[in-house]
Amino acid sequence: MDKPSSPSRRITIVDVARHAQVSTTAVSKVLRNAYGVSPTMQTKVRQAIAELGYRPNAAARGMRGQTYTIGVMLPNIINPFFAQILDGLTDQLGGTDYQVLLGPGCNGEAEEARVTHAMIDRSMDGMILIAPISARKHLESVASTVPTVVVGRHGHSPTYDTVADDDLTGGALVVNHLADLGHQRIAHIEHHETDPDRLAEMPNAIRAAGYRHAMQARGLADHIDIASTTYTQEGGYLGAQQLLARPTRPTAIFAGADIVAMGVLDAIAEAGLRVPEDISVAGYDNTTFAAFRPISLTSVDQAGYQIGAHAARLLLDRIAARGRPTAQIKLSPTLVPRRSTAPPR
Structure with a gap:
């Protein structure tokens, strides 16, 4: 009877360094997009990462202070408008190391609190809350812990950025x-x-x-x-x-x-x-x-796509500079007439 094959070993930063014939410090700098890394070094390391299938250990990165994850809470996954926001959000984050993780708030304050606390407990670098119904006190408590952008809520806050439609x-x-x-x-x-x-x-x-x-x-x-x-x-x-x-x-x-x-x-x-x-x-x-x-x-x-793109941009700015003043973006809506409206008989 054949012995079951052992699971393959996880590729580490040391393996990448050996494959690219560079130091582990150089690999770390490339992964962090650190200043001063030459284009040649970037190419060698990125090629080694692709050939080996290396994936950074999120838990280890979290211990160093950054997980490169962004939590997105939305009311539900049924309304197709939220998909437009997510489309703009993920496109804006394309090319970055950030990964989006979703959590439905289920249109309830208790469930929203459960989701936001779970995201905080998992050391996410930032959060985007779409149309939250929670009290402002809770939103500001979340934003005081982790960089936060609130989508769809009006009003200004000294702790989180907002993006909304007029x-x-x-x-x-x-x-x-x-x-x-x-x-x-x-x-x-x-x-x-x-x-x-x-x-x-x-x-x-x-x-x-x-x-x-x-x-x-x-x-x-x-x-x-x-x-x-x-x-x-x-x-x-x-x-x-x-x-x-x-x-x-x-x-x-x-x-x-x-x-x-x-x-x-x-x-x-x-x-x-x-x-x-x-x-x-x-x-x-x-x-x-x-x-x-x-x-x-x-x-x-x-403009759901633009709302999502603005939210992602603001969050990246806030992660990079947590002490900056909060920003509020309000988009101007437009009417799209179609056949469902006509003069009354």
């Missing part, structure tokens, strides 16, 4: 588009905010405020109609059912996110109505499926 303008873009088409009974489906302390920071609340302000500015205050559910497909479905059951139903629905709009379209079809002939629908995020021809959803583009 949601107030985005909400107004939808209302003005629908009003210009001739709609007056324009309804909105928002994500119900349970914590009054978050109203000034959460994108869903600011998006709804943009809707209200624009309705008032267009002289349509009497037609403000909001269904508060959740930013999910089921939330959109339930919200649309509420709106369609009104004694006078709206002629247009502004869903606070594209994923919500998918539920709205489902409820409208179930009611035997057509989009946009009977009712217009607009979303927010301009996700990939919004452009699919059978859907053709009018939506607000908040």
Whole structure:
């Protein structure tokens, strides 16, 4: 009976140095992108690394103060808009030694705390928190421990950087588009905010405020109609059912996110109505499926790819200079009209 083969030995920095015929110090400098390493040395060491399949030991690097890992917490993995953010984030980190590790926050404060604490315990070099719902006190506690960038939350903090969309303008873009088409009974489906302390920071609340302000500015205050559910497909479905059951139903629905709009379209079809002939629908995020021809959803583009790229750039800057002043980036949204909106009959 043959003996089982023993596992192959892990390639070390000493093996790389011998293969490249250089010192271990030279290999270490190349791995750290240290100043003063010649192009020739870079080439020799990188070639040896590729030929041997060397991978740095993350635990050992952590003991030296850096793990080259970045933790990214996102609310869920269902909403395709988060994939756009991740795409820009990972592209921005391309060519660096950093590896992204994901953790879903599951839209709950307790789970967000569990994920962020796990990332801190694993000595990650930095964290990007996408649309966190945790209290500012918790976010600032995290940021005081590890360099942090918060995506999607409004407001300034002395401890973490922020990247967000101008949601107030985005909400107004939808209302003005629908009003210009001739709609007056324009309804909105928002994500119900349970914590009054978050109203000034959460994108869903600011998006709804943009809707209200624009309705008032267009002289349509009497037609403000909001269904508060959740930013999910089921939330959109339930919200649309509420709106369609009104004694006078709206002629247009502004869903606070594209994923919500998918539920709205489902409820409208179930009611035997057509989009946009009977009712217009607009979303927010301009996700990939919004452009699919059978859907053709009018939506607000908040540049998810750019949001992710900005977040990664800010985090790398903060890792390199932890004492620098915090930065806030706010992107300007644009409306992308498609076939789901049209003048009312």
